[in-house]
Amino acid sequence: MAGSVGFTYSFLLIASLFAAASAGNFYRDFDITWGDGRGKILNNGQMLTLSLDKASGSGFQSKNEYLFGRIDMQLKLVPGNSAGTVTAYYLSSQGAAHDEIDFEFLGNVSGQPYTLHTNVFSEGKGGREQQFRLWFDPTADFHTYSILWNPQRIIFSVDGTAIREFKNFESIGVPFPKSQAMRIYSSLWNADDWATQGGRVKTDWSKAPFTASYRNFNANACIWSNGKSSCSSTSASRNNAWLTEELDTTSQARMKWVQKNYMIYNYCTDKQRFPQGLPKECTAL
Numbered sequence: 001m002a003g004s005v006g007f008t009y010s011f012l013l014i015a016s017l018f019a020a021a022s023a024g025n026f027y028r029d030f031d032i033t034w035g036d037g038r039g040k041i042l043n044n045g046q047m048l049t050l051s052l053d054k055a056s057g058s059g060f061q062s063k064n065e066y067l068f069g070r071i072d073m074q075l076k077l078v079p080g081n082s083a084g085t086v087t088a089y090y091l092s093s094q095g096a097a098h099d100e101i102d103f104e105f106l107g108n109v110s111g112q113p114y115t116l117h118t119n120v121f122s123e124g125k126g127g128r129e130q131q132f133r134l135w136f137d138p139t140a141d142f143h144t145y146s147i148l149w150n151p152q153r154i155i156f157s158v159d160g161t162a163i164r165e166f167k168n169f170e171s172i173g174v175p176f177p178k179s180q181a182m183r184i185y186s187s188l189w190n191a192d193d194w195a196t197q198g199g200r201v202k203t204d205w206s207k208a209p210f211t212a213s214y215r216n217f218n219a220n221a222c223i224w225s226n227g228k229s230s231c232s233s234t235s236a237s238r239n240n241a242w243l244t245e246e247l248d249t250t251s252q253a254r255m256k257w258v259q260k261n262y263m264i265y266n267y268c269t270d271k272q273r274f275p276q277g278l279p280k281e282c283t284a285l
């Protein structure tokens with residue numbers, strides 16, 4: 001159960017002194033939590049695979065809970081006819097008023113593009129969906145999906161290119177995830193009632209098992225344990241820039257370009273959905 005923490009700037013100062021990079025090993029950093037053998041750790045902990053068949057999907061979660069971090073993972077998604085499959089990769093705390101930062105990859109029939117779905121929940125409230133196409137085939141090779149989460153902002157990136165930023169707008173009354181520690185979760189499951197082309201295309205079980213692969217997990221993060229945040233790590237390499245990181249002008253321009261060319265849904269422009277007015281963070285500058 002993620003506790004609530006009293007966050008102070010002295011904590012940030014201490015964190016910045018000890019934050020360190022940690023190159024991952026799946027045995028050390030994750031537990032396969034469901035799927036009865038369908039999730040596997042391979043190559044001495046360097047690779048993890050999840051699979052889905054008609055009977056079940058599978059999933060894993062991090063052993064650690066994190067309170068802020070820069071978390072990178074490489075994923076290679078279900079190839080071929082992946083219609084109806086959903087690969088979810090996200091950070092989440094627990095409980096009704098939970099915080100969550102989501103990447104979800106919605107499969108498609110062969111040759112048709114995946115949808116990358118993103119969302120941010122704070123204090124149990126989500127509804128902040130933005131969806132994208134990718135500028136490459138995410139099933140042909142591994143690509144890096146990153147979440148930067150610090151007290152000022154959340155940045156979603158793909159291969160180092162920011163695609164979405166959710167800023168801390170507590171000053172105008174929008175809750176921001178900053179006091180509940182989160183675990184990393186991933187699962188591969190079937191959602192053919194809604195995922196592909198609005199549920200019209202069903203999963204082709206003759207192509208099962210469906211498999212997604214993970215490698216090169218890397219966390220520059222503060223670990224939350226026994227009511228304390230410890231930003232120290234076993235790794236010698238120190239890198240604390242993420243704690244105050246923001247997008248420079250070039251990265252912002254690049255993000256705008258991605259959003260203009262690859263964004264296919266944005267809750268912030270969905271006026272039909274919000275007839276009383278768009279959410280506050282959408283119109284704030």
Ligand SMILES: *[C@@H]1O[C@H](CO)[C@@H](O)[C@H](O)[C@H]1NC(C)=O
Binds near residue numbers: 107115
């Ligand atoms: C699948 O492909 C169709 C046709 O290109 C597209 O409309 C749809 O958004 C794609 N993705 C999903 C998840 O349905």
